[in-house]
Amino acid sequence: SPSNNQKRLLSPSPTKLPIIGNLHQLGSLPHRSLHKLSKKYGPLMLLHFGSKPVIVASSVDAARNIMKTHDLVWSNRPKSSIADRLFYGSKDVAFSPYGEYWRQIRSVTVLHLLSNKRVQSYRRVREEEILNMIDKIRQQCDSSNSVVIDLRDEGHTMKGESEIAVKALIEELLILIGTFNIGDFIPWLKWLNKINGLNTRVNKVAKDLDAFIESVIEERMIRNKKAECSAGEAKDFVGVLLEIQNGKETGFPLQRDSLKALVPSLDAFVAATESTYTALEWIMTELLRHPRVLKKLQDEVRELAQGITEITEDDLGSMQYLKAVIKETLRLHPPAPLLIPRESMEDVKLLDYHIPAKTQVIINAWAIGRDPLSWDDPEEYRPERFLNSDIDVKGLNFELIPFGAGRRGCPGTGFAIVVIELALAKIVHNFNLALPNEEDLDMTECHGLTVSRKSPLLAVATPCST
Numbered sequence: 001s002p003s004n005n006q007k008r009l010l011s012p013s014p015t016k017l018p019i020i021g022n023l024h025q026l027g028s029l030p031h032r033s034l035h036k037l038s039k040k041y042g043p044l045m046l047l048h049f050g051s052k053p054v055i056v057a058s059s060v061d062a063a064r065n066i067m068k069t070h071d072l073v074w075s076n077r078p079k080s081s082i083a084d085r086l087f088y089g090s091k092d093v094a095f096s097p098y099g100e101y102w103r104q105i106r107s108v109t110v111l112h113l114l115s116n117k118r119v120q121s122y123r124r125v126r127e128e129e130i131l132n133m134i135d136k137i138r139q140q141c142d143s144s145n146s147v148v149i150d151l152r153d154e155g156h157t158m159k160g161e162s163e164i165a166v167k168a169l170i171e172e173l174l175i176l177i178g179t180f181n182i183g184d185f186i187p188w189l190k191w192l193n194k195i196n197g198l199n200t201r202v203n204k205v206a207k208d209l210d211a212f213i214e215s216v217i218e219e220r221m222i223r224n225k226k227a228e229c230s231a232g233e234a235k236d237f238v239g240v241l242l243e244i245q246n247g248k249e250t251g252f253p254l255q256r257d258s259l260k261a262l263v264p265s266l267d268a269f270v271a272a273t274e275s276t277y278t279a280l281e282w283i284m285t286e287l288l289r290h291p292r293v294l295k296k297l298q299d300e301v302r303e304l305a306q307g308i309t310e311i312t313e314d315d316l317g318s319m320q321y322l323k324a325v326i327k328e329t330l331r332l333h334p335p336a337p338l339l340i341p342r343e344s345m346e347d348v349k350l351l352d353y354h355i356p357a358k359t360q361v362i363i364n365a366w367a368i369g370r371d372p373l374s375w376d377d378p379e380e381y382r383p384e385r386f387l388n389s390d391i392d393v394k395g396l397n398f399e400l401i402p403f404g405a406g407r408r409g410c411p412g413t414g415f416a417i418v419v420i421e422l423a424l425a426k427i428v429h430n431f432n433l434a435l436p437n438e439e440d441l442d443m444t445e446c447h448g449l450t451v452s453r454k455s456p457l458l459a460v461a462t463p464c465s466t
């Protein structure tokens, strides 16, 4: 049988318990627990979540094999009953199973929402949001005084008021999506979710999210009607989705549920903003811990921005150290450390092993970013390592894959990078930043699909005249 085959052929696995398999070994921060296990059991481990075999890939070669060599075979996602519940039967891009529907909404996303032209057209909205954040910090500083700011709160002011109200909802959603759901792995134990509170939590988020999305769509439709004449108005994702939902541009109409599933996963809340802010927050964390790097970054940005009052996207191209800082932080703190799991659609060879169809794989991008075979002094924060290097985050260099790669790779990479670059350049251009006290920062992480800082990030901001 395939599973006997697999047992014979895969490297040793950690001992599993009856019923739960290896689930008890995941701990509260699975990327760390799995990294530790992989040091002992190798870069391709076979674990069991309940009775389901799950392969954990923790090396560059394994990642390349999955996301490039056999990308098509690994283009499915395992079924997630939580994503089913939250996204109207997994009708969003990230969790929908491989097939015609996924191809359609992925192409809508890539061609209509995230095309170069569109990304350009969001520019005004984006620059305005970042400016609001800078202004808000500046107001708090009133004139030249320093002030302690909470960078997480400041990040969230880049969103509109209504979105701040749903911040808690989105945080809960990301935790739920990242939960290893016992019912998915041990179906006959599904009833446990009734008593452990998971079902109640999922239902509550699904209900609140639905109400929220309905209100966003409603509000937007009213606004669209009013603004029919001002054709040049900059659109955001919801605006574009409403525009293309009748199918005139795409060749097929978007059903209401698809539209609703696409809004939270693409619009400024889940995929887009939360992971982008998580990245920004880790960048600021590392800069505050490494004043030398912060100073060097500030020197670069201020020199290149001499005589400019406000940095725009046109000024980012030559900021090499800025780009290196971002890559180095994404290497050590990929916002989604285990990416999003994939599933094989047929039997496939993975390095030297035979893997049967319908096997789930988890790629530990966090572990790969710290692999001493790829990185000198991997635990050291040193952006300089990227200065004379072609390694990028675009899914071609498998030692650095915070956005995944291949057919299922993140279609928002370019968009996210511009937002991060611009926000970071503006922050260090406008303010001097330092830690409020001498102690080292608390680096504890939160769990969920995206892994962010557990405690708020406080910094002393001092405006500098530019």
Ligand code: HEM
Residues within 6 Å of the ligand: 093, 094, 095, 106, 109, 265, 266, 267, 271, 272, 273, 275, 276, 279, 334, 335, 336, 339, 340, 341, 402, 403, 404, 405, 406, 407, 408, 409, 410, 411, 412, 413, 415, 416
């Ligand atoms: C720093 C910010 C971001 C990070 C770290 C990130 C990371 C990821 C990762 C790791 C995946 C799974 C890739 C794989 O399976 O190979 C993914 C998928 C996805 N991301 Fe992002 N992302 C970010 C921002 C965005 C933005 C801004 C958007 C849209 C505006 C977006 C939209 C998506 C979508 C739709 C998918 C699902 C793709 C599919 O399954 O076909 N992401 N992202």
